[in-house]
Amino acid sequence: MNNIYKGLDLDRIVKIHAPATVANMVCGFDILGFAVNEPYDEMQIRFSDKSGITIINDDEYNLPTEPEKNVAGAALIAMMDEIETGFGFELTIKKNIKPGSGVGSSAASAAGAVVAANRLLNDRFDKENLVRFAMNGEKLASGVKHADNIAPCIYGGVTLIRSIFPLDIVALNAPTLFVTIVHPQIEVKTSDARSILKHKVLLKDAIKQWGNIAGLVAGLLQSDYELIGRSLEDVIIEPVRSILIPGFDLVKQKSKEAGALGGGISGSGPSIFMLSKDEATALVVEKEMKSIYEKLGLDHHTYVTTMNHHGVQFVS
Amino acid sequence: MNNIYKGLDLDRIVKIHAPATVANMVCGFDILGFAVNEPYDEMQIRFSDKSGITIINDDEYNLPTEPEKNVAGAALIAMMDEIETGFGFELTIKKNIKPGSGVGSSAASAAGAVVAANRLLNDRFDKENLVRFAMNGEKLASGVKHADNIAPCIYGGVTLIRSIFPLDIVALNAPTLFVTIVHPQIEVKTSDARSILKHKVLLKDAIKQWGNIAGLVAGLLQSDYELIGRSLEDVIIEPVRSILIPGFDLVKQKSKEAGALGGGISGSGPSIFMLSKDEATALVVEKEMKSIYEKLGLDHHTYVTTMNHHGVQFVS
Numbered sequence: 001m002n003n004i005y006k007g008l009d010l011d012r013i014v015k016i017h018a019p020a021t022v023a024n025m026v027c028g029f030d031i032l033g034f035a036v037n038e039p040y041d042e043m044q045i046r047f048s049d050k051s052g053i054t055i056i057n058d059d060e061y062n063l064p065t066e067p068e069k070n071v072a073g074a075a076l077i078a079m080m081d082e083i084e085t086g087f088g089f090e091l092t093i094k095k096n097i098k099p100g101s102g103v104g105s106s107a108a109s110a111a112g113a114v115v116a117a118n119r120l121l122n123d124r125f126d127k128e129n130l131v132r133f134a135m136n137g138e139k140l141a142s143g144v145k146h147a148d149n150i151a152p153c154i155y156g157g158v159t160l161i162r163s164i165f166p167l168d169i170v171a172l173n174a175p176t177l178f179v180t181i182v183h184p185q186i187e188v189k190t191s192d193a194r195s196i197l198k199h200k201v202l203l204k205d206a207i208k209q210w211g212n213i214a215g216l217v218a219g220l221l222q223s224d225y226e227l228i229g230r231s232l233e234d235v236i237i238e239p240v241r242s243i244l245i246p247g248f249d250l251v252k253q254k255s256k257e258a259g260a261l262g263g264g265i266s267g268s269g270p271s272i273f274m275l276s277k278d279e280a281t282a283l284v285v286e287k288e289m290k291s292i293y294e295k296l297g298l299d300h301h302t303y304v305t306t307m308n309h310h311g312v313q314f315v316s
Numbered sequence: 317m318n319n320i321y322k323g324l325d326l327d328r329i330v331k332i333h334a335p336a337t338v339a340n341m342v343c344g345f346d347i348l349g350f351a352v353n354e355p356y357d358e359m360q361i362r363f364s365d366k367s368g369i370t371i372i373n374d375d376e377y378n379l380p381t382e383p384e385k386n387v388a389g390a391a392l393i394a395m396m397d398e399i400e401t402g403f404g405f406e407l408t409i410k411k412n413i414k415p416g417s418g419v420g421s422s423a424a425s426a427a428g429a430v431v432a433a434n435r436l437l438n439d440r441f442d443k444e445n446l447v448r449f450a451m452n453g454e455k456l457a458s459g460v461k462h463a464d465n466i467a468p469c470i471y472g473g474v475t476l477i478r479s480i481f482p483l484d485i486v487a488l489n490a491p492t493l494f495v496t497i498v499h500p501q502i503e504v505k506t507s508d509a510r511s512i513l514k515h516k517v518l519l520k521d522a523i524k525q526w527g528n529i530a531g532l533v534a535g536l537l538q539s540d541y542e543l544i545g546r547s548l549e550d551v552i553i554e555p556v557r558s559i560l561i562p563g564f565d566l567v568k569q570k571s572k573e574a575g576a577l578g579g580g581i582s583g584s585g586p587s588i589f590m591l592s593k594d595e596a597t598a599l600v601v602e603k604e605m606k607s608i609y610e611k612l613g614l615d616h617h618t619y620v621t622t623m624n625h626h627g628v629q630f631v632s
Binding site: 027028029030031032160161162163168170172173197198199200201202203204206207208209210211212213214215216217218221222224227230231236 | 343345346347348477479484486488489513515516517519520524525527528529530533534538540543552
């Protein structure tokens, strides 16, 4: 037995739930994201006699199992680059978060894998390092090392990515909000959603946006629901991207009429999320969403859930 | 005696101190400002037998005394437009905040006048309405109804102007910080400072800016001094405007080396402010500022003070 293994329980099996996340929280494009309690991926990891990373899929998605082509694998490779190798990991993934839905499916795989592996390693790495590793999964998935799904998935709650280089993550102590998500079953490619953005914005719009971001952060930290609602406004990204999502304007309008505080595109879409102060409102919002997509004749899936304040969770 | 006067003490004299304020708080251009304890204007108001507004200057600045040409007068006119007239005000102003210094001199006059008059009227108007009236003084002074000096002058502390139309002011519960201000005796016209700004900004810079704004608000509300320091960065306005202020880069560099959390241009300049966690650091920062402007051969004035959490203050 090599001393690499010192203090490690080689027979341990770690099981986790890795939550879905909403990035690009309205005015907080690229900087604000939050975790939700449903849906979540289920993952299990253990040391393996085989060196390297073995990935087993326990779902219907047929995602690649070669570690360097799998987002969870890419995250684990980055982690293993910083430890003495000598052992392998066997990772079993049961995805419940549909890839491409815009609620952080790839982030859940990448973040879940490194949090679970870190537990096998007796929590050798802190959360910021885990985010750093998991961002390699995002790079594989979208070509960009973004952290606004990864960070809330690992930290829980609402997280601010003040800066990517250097990485600066701030966990915001926000109140529990109810979240209604609708996933219209259309494809919006992240690359398309990114390519239609303008490279320059009007200073006056940027000022409006940063007023809203400041208001949203203050509203969350001061539990001022009305301020949260007034600040959930995006004058820069949403007007451009929402045209890719049929029914978007109507969902927003009807949700607000139903009492939602506000919401917008989840990540780069196609999912749309709405925040509510209470469950009853969140359920009415769901009803409105369903009604809109039924009329549009578009397959869709909805969730009514709450913000998740713990991030990746260890189970039994 | 007309019932307009019902319940009012016609012999009352209200005396106030109206504090200097720092607008455009680094990354918070147009949206974040804060009040300081020094310098402040001294004002006194009472009902007058003469109708309309009588302004008496008790200082060396020879500011206009015609109400419609005086920022305090313009603010009071806006206020009197919303009450039954029938009485006049006599306002005596002793300005200690030098006009044009960039620390909210016009805002102090305008805000102080309406807060004082409102006390004579038994606090008929709330703070938001007082900001609305006082903004007419800013319009007279700079052509623009901005509130990022007026709001902190009236509310105290750090205030967020989430939106001007409609007016949405959020008082941020920030920790006490020490403030060092240097006023190099040069003239920077607000109109010049505004005209050199670009109308469009890069989206990637805007994202960086709103990450910093979110970080600054979170740092203030969570009393996280290091986060405040990391977030005091302006990638949009300061690089353009700082060229109007000789010595700016050196002041910033030396202040940070001395331990300041950070800072930048106060308002549209020429004053520069730096925030520190303790008084000792704020005093070293002052020494560095003096040394720089002595070497540059520029007359200057410095203040070492603290954030003011109460805004306009009533005195005996």
